[in-house]
Amino acid sequence: MTDLSRRKFLRASGAAAAAGAALVGSGFGAAAEAPRAPGATTLPYPREGITKAGALKVEIPQPFNYPDGQSFCQIIKTGHEVPGGVGPDRDIVAFSTQCTHNGCPLSYDKAARTFKCGCHFSIFDPEMHGQMVDGQATENLPRILLEHDTKDDTLYAVAVEGLIYGRQSNLL
Ligand code: FES
Known part of the structure; x- marks a missing residue:
């Protein structure tokens, strides 16, 4: 060279x-980078009071919106301790009630103790973290994480676990 x-x-x-x-x-x-869990966000979720634990009746869900007015959810007192349950009896849970298949509204079936979708018949179990148990959906229901303030009995929504249907981020 x-x-x-x-x-x-x-x-x-x-x-x-x-x-x-x-x-x-x-x-x-x-x-x-390691993939983030669906619905995970680096933005802070709002802490919003929903209702008093003592105001909930067993198996009668109450609607609310979280984390914004376009996201439809329900809170339910199951009447017995369930995984992730809060409140004095650890029996209160909340979920997004937009079906994870195509976003149809879910309704609570008291006899079956499940959330059901009338569009394509998916079924979700609120007593098992919103697990999808049947139908077209492939994802569990996004769970609304709750906190119970024992001083004044208020239940607060503080975060969402899982991605709300139709969103790229739970916080718009
Ligand atoms: S939108 Fe609920 S099963 Fe299809």
């Missing part, structure tokens, strides 16, 4: 190394 071609080679190698370092520095070659 002549002096001239060696110099050209070294100059070209240096430029390639610098370009590689710039790519790594920009995060281009770095390991991919």
Whole structure:
């Protein structure tokens, strides 16, 4: 290799190394970030009072909106302790009631103790974290996370676990 071609080679190698370092520095070659859970957000959810725990009747759901007026939810007292339940009897849970298949409104079936969709007959179990148990839907119901203030008996919605139907982010 002549002096001239060696110099050209070294100059070209240096430029390639610098370009590689710039790519790594920009995060281009770095390991991919871990995927976030559906509905996860870095924005703060509002803390909104829904009702008093003592005002809820067993198996009679109450509608509310969370985290905004376009998101339809229901809170229900099951009458016995359930996973994720809050309140004095750990039997109060809340869910988005827009079907995870195509967004149709769900209604509560007291006899079956489930939320049902009239559009394509999906069924969800509020006593098992909103689990999808039958039908066209493939996702569980988004769960509204609740807190119970024992001082004044107020139930607060504080976050959503799972992505509300039709959204790319739960917080618009
Ligand atoms: S919209 Fe509910 S099952 Fe299709």
